[in-house]
Amino acid sequence: MIRAYRGELLSVAHDPRDAGREAVRHEPDGLLVVEDGVVLDRGPYAALAARYPEPEVLPGLVVPGFVDAHVHYPQTDRIASHGEQLLDWLDKHIFPAEKAFADKAHAEEVAAFFCDELLRNGTTSALVYPTVHEQSVDALFEAALARRMRVVSGKVLMDLGPEGLNDTVASGRAGSEALIRRWQGRGRLGYAITPRFVLASSDAQLADAGALLAAHPEVLMHTHLAENVHEVAAVAARFPDAADYLDAYDRFGLVTRRAVFAHGIHLTERSCARLHESGAGVAVCPSSNLFLGSGHFDFGQADRHALRLGLGTDIGAGTSFSLLRTAGLAYQAALAREDRLDPFRALYLATAGSAALLHIADRVGALEPGQEADFVVLDSAATPLLARRTAGADLATRLFALQILGDERAIARTYVMGECAWRAPRPE
CATH class of the missing domain: 2.30.40.10 (Urease, subunit C, domain 1)
Structure with missing residues (x-):
């Protein structure tokens, strides 16, 4: 027709x-x-x-249609949670909320609201964090499939997570493999191997995530990088022989062209050079960076290294599902470092740029x-x-x-x- x-x-x-x-x-x-x-x-x-x-x-x-390069659907009900920076915010607000996604009925209700909220804000494609629970992925994909949206997601890996919100190396691998078989390429859906962040997984699980990524060339890898100074310090303490935060991922085979790293606001020059060399991309999340007091993304540094960039709302640390609003905040974050983000480039980041990060630029982003x-x-x-x-x-x-x-x-x-x-x- x-x-x-x-x-x-x-x-x-x-x-x-x-x-x-x-x-x-x-x-x-x-x-x-x-x-x-x-x-x-x-x-x-x-x-x-x-x-x-x-x-x-x-x-x-x-x-x-807008393409959200980094967002957490289980955090929808914890948007606007007061008073903490990243690590304490996770412990106080987020991890308790995510435990509820062991109940698939709860996951289904939140996923339906989340997908409708994306559409209400003009977002038609997204790279989405679920929780450690397989059923949280099923619920999201079922909601996206029913709405014919283009969504990429994957079970969170965190064998060092709190009680009720963790897995093991074996269960994380088995759950991921089962979900890839069930959902990858179905409708407009795609899969992403999703270590929560380097502090949430053991060395053994990070190595297994790298092996899983190598075994499935059709999937992405999605995680967090250099978001908050306290987080960066904790990573340095855990990996004292690593050159920097990115190197902690690199040693496990997780820095590839299929990798999408959220935030990246405290990157070393070496990290930027390695990101460029590998072809990995960064999802810039100005709303959540401001809300959690983490800092401002350095567009000047990223541009010197010709990094691949997209834009993410990062709900629920982000305070709006609107990528229009997020683009406006990206302009303000850039100006705080005396960089000027052109409105046409901001639109690119919210559409074709994010689509390129998700390896779907041949399908969406430019009409x-x-x-x-x-x-x-x-x-x-x-x-x-x-x-x-x-x-x-x-x-x-x-x-x-x-x-x-x-x-x-x-x-x-x-x-x-x-x-x-x-x-x-x-x-x-």
């Missing part, structure tokens, strides 16, 4: 850091043609109108022909202040205002595989 959508189309398929303004594709009056959930054609309306009459008119700026038709309609008049700021403004100003002043209220519609999956309620 062919469907045509008319509207203002904007996408950024490549990092403007490298490609400049040539990376930006903009049709002020464009036509997006979808067949069986995949983009068939795209271009100026005037050039395509004769071939595709009577399109649906989309009321706003149309951008690719190019052959890609899956996930897209979002942004309303630059969603609030009185946004409407006032963007009235008569050029594209860059409107996009920047949406990132700084916008949030889920600016999402007019979310489309998955060419079909509307969420629509803002109409005012009565």
Whole structure:
């Protein structure tokens, strides 16, 4: 079935850091043609109108569906938990909440809410942490499959976790292998081997995670890196002979092109050089970094080393599911270090950049022909202040205002595989 959508189309398929303004594709009056959930054609309306009459008119700026490169669905109910930095926050707020995911009914209820919240915020693809429990992965994948979302996830490995939230080397391997067989490549789903972070696993489990990654070239590796100064110090104490935090992963075969490391805000120059050499990527999470008092990501350092970057909300340390809002915070985090994040580059990080980290850039992120038709309609008049700021403004100003002043209220519609999956309620 062919469907045509008319509207203002904007996408950024490549990092403007490298490609400049040539990376930006903009049709002020464009036509997006979808067949069986995949983009068939795209271009100026005037050039395509004769071939595709009577399109649906989309009321706003149309951008690719957002891709969240790092988020924790079991932490949804612990968003806005007061008073602690990372390690104490985990012990006080997060680990107790995650123990409840031993109950699949609870996991299913949270997963359904989480996926709906992603769609409400314009996020159609995500790399997601579950918990150590196999059923937490099943619940998430079932919810994503029902909504036709593109989600990558995998059972958390943590044999040094607290009681009720840990596994063993053997059970972690067996559970991961079973889940890979059950879910990898099913629908739009993908698997990620997921050590919680280096402090949560024994050397034996980290080595086994590296072996598991080597045995499954179709899956990703997803974990945390250099988020908080106290965490970094604890890693240095545990691995006194390691060159730095990244080296603690590298010795176990976990630093590869398929690795996605969240945060990376306290990286050594050696780590950056190794990340570039390996092709591993970093999911930048400015909201949670600010909320937990961890610091600000160094975009200047990352760009000197040409690191692969994406953007993550990191719920529940992150305080918003909105990647629009997260992009605005990334701008502020960059400016705190006297770097300037262009709004088009911020859009790239929230779409094609994150898609590249997840190795799905051939499928989503740029609304190019052959890609899956996930897209979002942004309303630059969603609030009185946004409407006032963007009235008569050029594209860059409107996009920047949406990132700084916008949030889920600016999402007019979310489309998955060419079909509307969420629509803002109409005012009565």
